[in-house]
Amino acid sequence: MARRIADRAHFQLIRTAPSGARAGVLRTRFGPVETPTFMPVATHANARPLSADEVAASGASIVLANTWHLFLRPGVEVFRHFGGIHRFMGWPRGVLTDSGGFQIFSLEGERELTEAGARFNNPWDATTALLTPELSMEIQHAIGSDIAMVLDECVDATVALDVARAAMERTHRWALRSLARQRELPGDQALFAIVQGGVHPSLRTESAAFLTEHPFDGFAIGGLAVGERRDQLYATAELTAARLPAEKARYLMGVGTPIDLVECVRVGCDLFDCILPTKMAQQGYAYTFAGQLRVGRSDLALADRPLEAGCDCPACTRYALGFVHHLVRGGHAYGVRLLAQHNLHHYQRLMRRLRGAILEDRLESEVRALRDELQPRKAVPKGLFEVVGLRTGVKAIRHTGHGEVMHPGIGPDEEARRLYADQVDLRGMLGRPGGPLRILDIGLGAAANASAAIACAREAWGPSKRVLEIVSLESHLEPLELALADPAGFPYLEPLLPVVRTLLDRGTFEDAGLRWTVRVGDARTAIGSAGGGFELVYFDPFSPEKNPDLWTRAFLSSVRAQCADDARLVTYSAATPSRVALLLAGFYVGTGISTGLRAETTVAATRPELLAAPLGARWTKRWERSTARAPHGEPWSASIDDAVRAHPQFAPLRTHRGGGRIE
Incomplete structure (x- = not known):
């Protein structure tokens, strides 16, 4: 007999701030997850370039892994052999797997989307695969994550209302198919539904109302951070979170920068994931409570201080900033690794600050302080x-x-x-x-x-x-x-x-x-x-x-x-x-x-x-006589002349005589 899905993962709400922000605990098979929290992204069962121990040292209690990528490599049989992802990657804490919906969205032009699912080419062996809601549940079950996600159709957040509605309604149908198959599988894996609807308030309201009628363990806000403005992201997150049940966890998918996390924790989101901490490390950037820092800047070569005071990551406790600068400027892999550790520590410190402020009923003052810290205005010499x-x-x-x-x-x-x-x-x-x-x-x-x-x-x-x-x-x-x-x-x-x-x-x-x-x-x-x-x-x-x-x-x-x-x-x-x-x-x-x-x-x-x-012709003749015929910052060349003459604006004027003058 299938167990009721609502009895699986348990979320305990501890305190709610006037803005809607929440402090809680999500209990998984591998221990509690204090919320709000940030989940490092371990796409291939590895938060590249870090080890599982280094991720754990940042304070992370749950990571996100990618179902689509793990399905392609190493494949479900490997996870069955090892008894699941926790033993496979040496991670004794929580794991959430996405369903593959965002990867389907990213493959536009390389996949065929139907009611059955998404058909795409396997880049590793050129075979064709059909990812259905049912198969997504089976893959995530084999992976053995603590929390699985329903398969959804993700579209650009700013698409027209009719396009967003069609994707939302298919997401609803796929969610029910995912739920039905998940309930047939043994074990105590939790399942979250995904609210869609682009940046259209009416659709977000409708999607939340539909999905909350069904016994999911928690709810995600999907389809954001894919083309909308930042104010639209915040408004949509706030509207959607307010329409989700207080007793269930809320996961804002794929978001975001530190200030994004501050603003979205403030309006009631509990779980977050994003590749930015490790991606920006690869580009030489560190997140700090004084804003983003480009560590390769030449003026940091002699910096005899920690990257950030008060941070307990290896980059800050063992080395001077000048050494980290040297590694980054030289293209050394260890520099990227140190920055990745620092950035994950920064995100976890940020979440602890927000959680503490919620519990101590001082969130608004903390949010104001973080806005100033994370987005500092550049110093401008007065008198300029x-x-x-x-x-x-x-x-x-x-x-x-x-x-x-x-x-x-x-x-x-x-x-x-x-x-x-x-x-x-x-x-x-x-x-x-x-x-x-x-x-x-x-x-x-x-x-x-x-x-x-x-x-x-x-x-x-x-x-x-x-x-x-x-x-x-x-x-x-x-x-x-x-x-x-x-x-x-x-x-x-x-x-x-x-x-x-x-x-x-x-x-x-x-x-x-x-x-x-x-x-x-x-x-x-x-x-x-x-x-x-x-x-x-x-x-x-x-x-x-x-x-x-x-x-x-x-x-x-x-x-x-x-x-x-x-x-x-x-x-x-x-x-x-x-x-x-x-x-x-x-x-x-x-x-x-x-x-x-x-x-x-x-x-x-x-x-x-x-x-x-x-x-028209008067200007083109003046341009042809000019000694400044090229755009600012470019030397003159015949190709520039050709491009100007070929501009569709001048099509009615064109007759080619000798040197190609426009008459």
Whole structure:
């Protein structure tokens, strides 16, 4: 007679914080797991590059192993021979196995997905295998993990509602098939269901309601950390966790960075896994309570101190940071091993801090402290910027090093309104029906452009008014701090003082109509996690002469990749190399309005019909006569000329004569 699955693994809830955070104990066959906890990833029954003893020394009481990979190699017969994964890998603590669903998702284009399961090619012997919910249960049973996961269909978190619904409903059907087969198998292995639904609140609510009607041991939140923005991740985790039963463990799959763990523990998630601690070690990075550290930095060669004070890992207790730096710079495997140990220790220390704060009823103060520690603002030398007066009587911000002034013509407020708001009819865009309108603001400065956008949002009324989402990239916050300290000189900030102060304090602001995030650091790095889907790009860094790295074809291609299908980019520069870089980055390019000092500016777009004044024959002839025909940072070559001439924007103009001039 099959045992009731609800009697298998037992979760004991000890304390719940007002935010929903929980401290508990998950009891497995191999001992208790205090929650919240982080599970190191032992994909192939090994948390590469560490031994089981080294993983245990970090404080981990449970690890995650990968069903799909272990099914392929070494295969279920090996686990049956050894009596399960614990003896096989020398790990006398808890093991959770995933079902293979995420690996199916990762094999898009190399697998066939049907109601029966997922058919894919075995990369080791070229045979074809069909992974069904039933087979996944049998494999996990043979592996002998303490906790098994149902087979699910994972899709990108931001897919359309109908696609997310179809995947969710198949996940529900597969969950019931997994449950039925698991109950037929002997033993006391626990089984967790997986809530799906992308970033759609209605689907997450529906999925949680359906699955919690069935006797699973615990519940996972799946389908996140696969394409959504960080705010969407946190909101979805919070909404889903609140709809899961308090007496069952909650596992947030595949998440994440230290700050992700803080935010998701805060809203009620108990278990986490992620490859980042060991993956980032392989890239030479250490996680610390002062932020992420690139250990190979040249200035650390003589560092005669531990990597992190207070850490009990071997890297911190046995060696000076200068030695670890030497290993990393030299490409020595031992350096990676030391960083991997340190990073796992860091994650376990983080979880112990959060658990202690929950038990001692001080979680909110601990979360605030961890936000400051894990995301430190880079120190900026004060005096790098100053407030100056313009001839028009208004004030602006000047860089004291190279002397360039932000919005030097008619002033920041007026230029921002004309160039970045009125020119693109931002009020009209906000008033039309649709989802959130996303703006990528490159060069926050004193927030003139963002403030102009927010003013438009507050002036746009009607039942179809859209939410405004702004992601600002900036290397220095001093200009905004200077402007904030002089509200009379920068009056456009006065209505936004509470908003801007919150933004500076937390890095983000959100209300019913506005979501504004600032990311401080190198824009070339930050843009990769900006979130995409931007309808407008405010491209307002310092000039190509003063900030050349952001005007290259490579960076503008990164910007293009973040754009929605119908997107426009606005910038003050009308320089030929700037326009060539935009063309070669994949934009269509046109002229923009005058801003006083500049007779022309530039508007670029993802589609030609979005341009009011596209570049044509007049510009191409001027370009052909120019001595600056290449993008910023690139030497001229014939291939650049060919690429510009071949741009689809100029197809109506092309006739080839002799040297291939466009006439």
